[in-house]
Amino acid sequence: MLSQKENHPHPMVLPVGTTLDRYIMHRQYAFAFATGELSQLLRDIALAGKIVHREVNRAGLIDLTGEMGQENVQGENQQKLDVIADVRFRRALTFGGEVCALISEEEEGIIFTGNNNGKYVVAIDPLDGSSNIDVNVSIGTIFSIYRRISPIGTEPTFDDFMQGGQEQVAAGYILFGSSTMLVYTTGHSVNGFTYDNSLGEFILSHPDIKSPKDGSIYSYNDGNLNDFSEPISKYLASCRERQYSARYIGSLVADFHRNLLKGGIYLYPSTPKNPNGKLRLLYECYPLAFIAGVTGCLAVNDTEAILNIKPASMHQRTPFYIGAPKMVEELMEYIKG
Numbered sequence: 108m109l110s111q112k113e114n115h116p117h118p119m120v121l122p123v124g125t126t127l128d129r130y131i132m133h134r135q136y137a138f139a140f141a142t143g144e145l146s147q148l149l150r151d152i153a154l155a156g157k158i159v160h161r162e163v164n165r166a167g168l169i170d171l172t173g174e175m176g177q178e179n180v181q182g183e184n185q186q187k188l189d190v191i192a193d194v195r196f197r198r199a200l201t202f203g204g205e206v207c208a209l210i211s212e213e214e215e216g217i218i219f220t221g222n223n224n225g226k227y228v229v230a231i232d233p234l235d236g237s238s239n240i241d242v243n244v245s246i247g248t249i250f251s252i253y254r255r256i257s258p259i260g261t262e263p264t265f266d267d268f269m270q271g272g273q274e275q276v277a278a279g280y281i282l283f284g285s286s287t288m289l290v291y292t293t294g295h296s297v298n299g300f301t302y303d304n305s306l307g308e309f310i311l312s313h314p315d316i317k318s319p320k321d322g323s324i325y326s327y328n329d330g331n332l333n334d335f336s337e338p339i340s341k342y343l344a345s346c347r348e349r350q351y352s353a354r355y356i357g358s359l360v361a362d363f364h365r366n367l368l369k370g371g372i373y374l375y376p377s378t379p380k381n382p383n384g385k386l387r388l389l390y391e392c393y394p395l396a397f398i399a400g401v402t403g404c405l406a407v408n409d410t411e412a413i414l415n416i417k418p419a420s421m422h423q424r425t426p427f428y429i430g431a432p433k434m435v436e437e438l439m440e441y442i443k444g
């Protein structure tokens with residue numbers, strides 16, 4: 108008699124309307140060696156996402172807008188919601204028990220959860236798009252998950268976080284926009300779940316997302332244009348000449364999500380102010396590049412694919428270009444000259 112796992116088709120396409128929980132369970136059965144820890148970790152992230160969704164929605168009512176009055180490791184003034192989101196994800200991942208350590212945009216060092224038997228480490232941008240928090244514009248959370256390489260039962264190490272983008276076992280983001288969505292991948296397909304407030308559930312709404320091969324949307328901060336290299340300026344001029352649509356929300360997660368669905372390119376080049384770019388490799392660029400790869404998009408910096416960059420420090424930055432393959436390839440032609 109075939110076991111449940113052998114009997115279960117792989118991959119399983121689930122209908123729109125499936126809850127996240129049911130989806131995760133079914134996906135777990137599709138993998139012979141799945142033991143449920145990653146599934147539980149994804150549920151913990153979804154739980155924290157629901158709590159932050161609630162805080163974001165009523166931020167203006169409960170004095171959660173404005174600055175915290177302190178700086179984070181990046182030298183940025185922390186917004187209250189940056190700190191709230193950081194605390195909520197840290198708690199959910201600590202109490203969930205599957206994560207032995209995490210790094211966060213809001214914290215300098217490694218956060219040890221005390222779960223030394225946990226198999227996973229997480230890198231997280233608890234609140235992305237901080238400049239848009241107080242003005243009711245879409246913001247989000249970005250996360251990246253690795254299986255630890257340090258022995259289970261011991262204290263996790265720096266090396267657990269320096270495995271490189273290709274070693275991610277899962278990555279995703281939560282978008283707090285006109286609706287709240289969780290989009291993630293474990294490397295096989297990218298699926299989007301919309302939060303139904305009345306049910307308190309994430310519901311499958313965007314199964315197996317495939318991104319257009321080409322596009323006509325370009326996203327960058329025009330205020331930095333004079334500081335871009337000549338090849339980048341030339342590429343942007345060619346987009347303008349072709350009357351592409353310039354769209355820039357100023358929240359990476361929201362700009363990425365739009366371009367993922369509609370076809371487009373997001374650029375954050377290096378500038379004199381940010382000689383290594385602005386965006387952080389481990390908890391902004393790697394996870395979005397991992398998602399992009401599964402949907403057929405490309406993610407690069409001026410010299411290589413983002414997932415091939417060898418990490419060296421926890422908060423390192425990189426120039427970042429991500430989007431429709433035809434658009435990114437064309438940009439690379441300009442950069443190569």
Ligand SMILES: O=P(O)(O)OC[C@H]1O[C@](O)(COP(=O)(O)O)[C@@H](O)[C@@H]1O
Binds near residue numbers: 235357
């Ligand atoms: O204001 P700028 O320089 O255009 O930068 C906007 C970019 O910086 C970010 O806000 C950086 O992320 P955080 O908000 O998480 O620090 C991105 O979301 C966004 O794309």
Ligand SMILES: [Mg+2]
Binds near residue numbers: 232234235236359391
């Ligand atoms: Mg960010």
Ligand SMILES: [Mg+2]
Binds near residue numbers: 232233235236
């Ligand atoms: Mg942030």
